Amino acid sequence: MASTKHFVILEVKNIAGTVYFDSDFNQLIRSQDGREEAFADPITQINRQEQLLKSWLTDNKYPPIPITSLVVFSNPTTLIRTSQRNKGIYNRVIHRNYLPTKLFQLEEKFQLDCLTEKELNKVKRQLKRHHLLADHPILDQFDINENDIRKGVHCPHCEYLPIRRGYGYWECLECSYKSKDAHISSLKEGVYLFIHPPQSETTFLIETDPSPNPLMYTYLKHSYRHGELLLIFFLSHKQG
Numbered sequence: 641m642a643s644t645k646h647f648v649i650l651e652v653k654n655i656a657g658t659v660y661f662d663s664d665f666n667q668l669i670r671s672q673d674g675r676e677e678a679f680a681d682p683i684t685q686i687n688r689q690e691q692l693l694k695s696w697l698t699d700n701k702y703p704p705i706p707i708t709s710l711v712v713f714s715n716p717t718t719l720i721r722t723s724q725r726n727k728g729i730y731n732r733v734i735h736r737n738y739l740p741t742k743l744f745q746l747e748e749k750f751q752l753d754c755l756t757e758k759e760l761n762k763v764k765r766q767l768k769r770h771h772l773l774a775d776h777p778i779l780d781q782f783d784i785n786e787n788d789i790r791k792g793v794h795c796p797h798c799e800y801l802p803i804r805r806g807y808g809y810w811e812c813l814e815c816s817y818k819s820k821d822a823h824i825s826s827l828k829e830g831v832y833l834f835i836h837p838p839q840s841e842t843t844f845l846i847e848t849d850p851s852p853n854p855l856m857y858t859y860l861k862h863s864y865r866h867g868e869l870l871l872i873f874f875l876s877h878k879q880g
């Protein structure tokens with residue numbers, strides 16, 4: 641999140657159970673159902689991101705601007721723990737519900753404009769381009785297993801998934817909405833989620849069941865040019 645006054649980096653974690661920040665070994669230990677599991681330390685992660693953003697801004701000749709980085713736990717039932725002497729993390733690790741309050745506090749704290757609106761827009765544009773080509777998988781970043789992602793094309797109207805492919809259009813069985821290009825946003829999401837680093841061209845299969853024609857598969861193909869996503873879409877018949 642960026643304003644002319646300060647930047648905020650949010651590292652969102654979707655980890656259920658009890659999490660313990662172990663400052664001795666720089667790891668995050670999750671306990672759930674009597675099992676313990678170690679994760680990469682989010683504090684180390686946000687420190688690194690903050691450092692990278694700082695050098696990136698300097699390299700691109702932007703004036704210095706305050707950067708705050710936060711670890712946000714998106715699951716409201718996550719219990720966060722750490723040792724007494726690791727108090728430094730208290731104001732850097734928060735639950736999602738507390739995020740609006742935290743952002744408001746930061747707005748109060750940083751009143752000075754460091755960038756002009758023009759510079760800010762330029763940063764956003766550049767970062768967006770940069771982000772598209774990020775070389776670490778977004779699923780790892782959010783600790784999400786690939787098998788937990790529901791695949792297919794979602795309904796642009798009610799978000800139902802998967803919608804089915806009719807003859808020349810997509811049809812939602814939930815709300816009856818019809819669309820010619822519902823696959824575009826699903827394809828973009830698929831590329832962000834599954835393809836790292838972005839390949840110059842990849843074809844992947846989107847499940848379209850229930851399909852009016854059981855022999856029909858939907859293939860979606862994309863290609864990159866100068867960091868821009870180009871979309872090509874076609875239907876194909878099952879081989880054999």
Ligand SMILES: [Zn+2]
Pocket residue numbers: 795796797798799800812813814815816817
């Ligand atoms: Zn729908």
